[in-house]
Amino acid sequence: MLFVLIFGVIVIGHELGHFLLAKVNGITVVEFSVGMGPKLLHFNKGGTEYSLRLFPIGGACMFEGEDGLDADKGTPSEGAFPNASVWARISTVFAGPFFNFILAYILAMIVVGYTGSDRPVLNGLIDGYPAQEAGMQPGDLITRMNGERIYVAREIWLNTYVGAGETMNIEFLRDG
Secondary structure: OHHHHHHHHHHHHHHHHHHHHHHHOOOOEEEEEEEEEEEEEEEEEOOEEEEEEEEEEEEEEEEOOOOOOOOOOOOOOOOOHHHOOHHHHHHHHHHHHHHHHHHHHHHHHHHHHHHOOOOOEOOOOOOOOHHHHOOOOOOOEEEEEOOEEOOOHHHHHHHHHHOOOOOOOEEEEOOO
16 A cells, blocks of 8 residues: 555656646646556546546556647647647656656655654763773764764764774764
């Protein structure tokens, strides 16, 4: 179920990119659908049919005339995909993947914002251990270990594990 939800968000973001740029460029959007197969729900608004389909495995943003000229439909209108300028068509087609990048960036910022910080700051010390004997205090920001720049707290654990039993040169900041 989670897969369907995540995939649905990705599909909607992608198709929304096509949809918005088509509207901006004056291209007529015939149907905006999420899913494939038979329609479950649908409604018309502003000349576009919006639909939710049975199988949650994709979506579509269909433009007038994108499949070429149908003899029974006659000449496509001014808002048909083939009648749009080359740059309007390129931007409309490119907008789907571009919106996926925007969505990925937004989701990455949300994840980073909620996971918190992994700054290499000492939370506490154990009595009698070398860090306390060296004068380190809770709140100190470790900046270097054995000359190597430290960016995240996990690097402290790794350096301590790899250099177990060896003397370490540790640089840190206290109160700026």
